[in-house]
Amino acid sequence: MKIVLAPMDGLTDSYARDILTRIGGFDLCVTEFLRVTDTLFPQRVFYRRFPELNPNNTQVISHTSSGIPVFLQLLGSDPQAMAENAAKAVALGSQGIDLNFGCPAKTVNRREGGASLLQYPERIYQLVQSVRQAVPEQIPVTAKMRLGYDDPSLAMDNALAIENGGADWVTVHARTKLDGYRPPAYWEALAPVRKALAIPVIANGEIWSVDDYLLCRQKSQCEDVMLGRGAMVIPDLALQIKYKTGQLSHEHYKPLSWTDVVKHLEQLYLLMSTNTALKERYIAPRLKLWVKWLMPTYTQAEDIFSELKKIRNAGDAIKLIQDSSKAVD
Numbered sequence: 001m002k003i004v005l006a007p008m009d010g011l012t013d014s015y016a017r018d019i020l021t022r023i024g025g026f027d028l029c030v031t032e033f034l035r036v037t038d039t040l041f042p043q044r045v046f047y048r049r050f051p052e053l054n055p056n057n058t059q060v061i062s063h064t065s066s067g068i069p070v071f072l073q074l075l076g077s078d079p080q081a082m083a084e085n086a087a088k089a090v091a092l093g094s095q096g097i098d099l100n101f102g103c104p105a106k107t108v109n110r111r112e113g114g115a116s117l118l119q120y121p122e123r124i125y126q127l128v129q130s131v132r133q134a135v136p137e138q139i140p141v142t143a144k145m146r147l148g149y150d151d152p153s154l155a156m157d158n159a160l161a162i163e164n165g166g167a168d169w170v171t172v173h174a175r176t177k178l179d180g181y182r183p184p185a186y187w188e189a190l191a192p193v194r195k196a197l198a199i200p201v202i203a204n205g206e207i208w209s210v211d212d213y214l215l216c217r218q219k220s221q222c223e224d225v226m227l228g229r230g231a232m233v234i235p236d237l238a239l240q241i242k243y244k245t246g247q248l249s250h251e252h253y254k255p256l257s258w259t260d261v262v263k264h265l266e267q268l269y270l271l272m273s274t275n276t277a278l279k280e281r282y283i284a285p286r287l288k289l290w291v292k293w294l295m296p297t298y299t300q301a302e303d304i305f306s307e308l309k310k311i312r313n314a315g316d317a318i319k320l321i322q323d324s325s326k327a328v329d
């Protein structure tokens with residue numbers, strides 16, 4: 001069973017990927033989408049979106065500090081530009097390329113990228129094929145799609161287009177673009193796709209607990225999953241799933257306490273503070289964002305949030321977070 005950390009623009013940046021893979025349970029990360037128009041990006045654009053590619057930042061290129069591979073996600077509709085950028089990313093060391101056919105954002109869809117392409121399986125086929133042909137055979141090319149644009153009637157056609165285009169696997173977010181992020185996720189709609197395809201299908205959407213994983217597995221018939229927001233709320237959700245399904249032994253599993261979480265936030269703070277390119281004013285909001293996501297799981301996060309919200313200085317923010325772990329865990 002494989003667990004992939006979802007790309008989430010504005011949430012799973014390289015710092016989040018670093019923290020969450022250090023906590024563990026993930027087998028792969030995908031970067032936030034890089035939107036391709038008709039140009040070949042210079043190296044610095046790849047490094048900005050995908051700092052794990054930059055040899056100055058990392059011990060092993062295209063891996064997080066705990067050794068988990070990271071794929072670059074590209075979003076666009078021009079097969080040639082997508083292929084050229086994919087080839088460049090691979091030349092810079094990207095371990096794989098993921099193609100985004102699921103983004104519901106208006107700006108992206110107006111320019112025919114992301115989920116809008118789900119109306120045209122033939123174009124999806126061409127995009128996957130073009131990227132597949134541009135990168136070496138041993139580099140995985142994968143795709144992430146939703147069930148459809150307005151409705152799920154083309155789900156199978158799109159999944160087959162992705163397979164026939166030469167993708168190594170496909171992740172399916174079990175909702176249409178029209179559904180947005182409104183629950184539920186239609187996990188059962190993945191089962192026929194899983195059955196029809198020879199390549200692996202990774203289920204995604206609304207997995208917030210181990211029970212959700214088990215139900216999703218049963219309904220979708222997919223063992224592999226991608227976790228998004230659930231991993232922000234329960235940072236050790238991937239570990240919990242592996243433990244409860246017997247993939248991880250008792251000795252290798254310890255529930256993540258608030259004290260543990262605070263240590264990871266300290267590390268996040270240190271990493272961000274030592275990055276000279278990162279503006280100081282970015283760091284406190286980032287810490288607040290994390291604590292906010294953690295509130296449903298940790299009462300300590302809830303207890304400090306109203307005070308934390310008022311703080312602008314990153315040093316004061318991390319101090320408040322550190323102090324909260326000195327109380328009984």
Ligand SMILES: Cc1cc2nc3c(=O)[nH]c(=O)nc-3n(C[C@H](O)[C@H](O)[C@H](O)COP(=O)(O)O)c2cc1C
Binds near residue numbers: 230
């Ligand atoms: C804030 C946010 C940003 C997202 N950005 C991306 C993205 O860059 N690329 C992508 O393929 N999906 C993106 N997604 C979709 C997620 O990868 C995932 O498919 C979705 O959140 C459903 O999974 P979840 O219920 O586990 O969160 C984003 C989702 C959120 C909430």
